[in-house]
Amino acid sequence: MNGIVNILKPTGMTSHDVVGMLRKITGIKKIGHTGTLDPNAAGVLPVCIGKATRICEFIQEKKKNNRAELTLGIKTDTYDSFGAILEKAEDFDVPADDAIKSAIESYSGEQLQQPPIYSALKVNGKKLYELARAGKSDIEIKSRKIFIHDIRVVRIEGRSVLFDVECSKGTYVRSICNDMGEALGCHGYMSFLLRMASGEFNLENSHTIEEFEAALKLDGAKDILLPTDYALKEYNQVDIFESAMKSFLNGAYVYGKGFTAGAGIQEGDLVRVYSQGVFYGIGRGCLVEDQLCIKSYKLLV
Known part of the structure; x- marks a missing residue:
């Protein structure tokens, strides 16, 4: 099982508690959350399963709505x-x-x-x-x-x-609540927090742990488990030809004749890399002798 499940974390649990429960439910050890949500906070907590754990850091960078x-x-x-x-x-x-x-x-x-x-x-x-x-x-x-x-x-x-x-x-x-209380001269603390969104993960596409467990037993959670590349929509897509994939996977530069890409990719840009419709991970745009190339950056394989 590989992908992302957007868990609706209840209050009273740590993010690590959620990971532990999902490991028990799925029997998979390779599971990681994408940012600590305090025990007294509830809301959106994207959790990566299997190979998707390779991109946890990219989800952590996303803006949070609370x-x-x-x-x-x-x-x-x-x-x-x-x-x-x-x-x-x-x-x-x-x-x-x-x-x-x-x-x-x-x-x-x-x-x-x-x-x-x-x-x-x-x-x-x-x-x-x-x-x-x-x-x-x-x-x-x-x-x-x-x-x-x-x-x-x-x-x-x-x-x-x-x-x-x-x-x-x-x-x-x-800390914002504490600072505001001090600024107003009367103290203050955070009595409630609901994370409404983390990037494209929001309350509308979140599921409780119980809902995930039930879906897993029913059909492998196919309607709940999101594909890994769901979290990377902001990056341009690059399609590497089958003939160039071996070089790409071995860390070599793939030159322009080995891939197709939309306009606007520049040196240093991160891109989503596909080949024959399969998502392989994240690459980076590089300039070699003034020619745009793609090199592997974070692979799922």
Whole structure:
């Protein structure tokens, strides 16, 4: 079995838990998720099976669309509802709606974000949450560049602020909630997160683990398991002639007479590579003596 299943992850499970369940259901060890979704978050989690695990990194790079709830007045050590309460504002004036909208919607474009200490990022080979649980409080956590493509308030009800955010890989929405609480002067934490989309994977084409298991027993999940190249639609397609495939698979350059491709491919571009209708993986455009060639980059074989 090779392909991608878009799992609708429930709250209370880690991304690794999902992988473990799918391994048990399918009997396949070669399964990998495409980006950590925190236990208290639900939503879209594309999971690669078999040879499709070769392209996990390309799905991880895709933009994420999330709906989150910011609850004002409380600060937690994890920046979400799973953490211990550090500070609680018993009596405070909830900022005006305009002030909340202005603070949240100003958090757009390129940002420097400090990840939460309770995260899976590593410092000197140790995961940050492991260091935090061991009582290490003097850890230097470097800020990272992220990009917020769009962020907007959906609804404000008392201390609860619901907002949508489209962001780059590596963005911690719970850090956004913590930062917004500090900016508004009243603290805040992320009380809810729903990942609505990761690239072309969305809620509409997602399935629960139970649905996948039932489909697997029924017909091998043929209507649920997506082909590997489904996740690579943004790359141009190249078709390599059968006579040139051996050279391509051995890592040699394939010159113009050995393939057909659409216009616009340039040096350094990644492309989807096919031969006789079969998807073989990802190639890269190269210039050799001013001639465009295709070379293997990430193969499924």
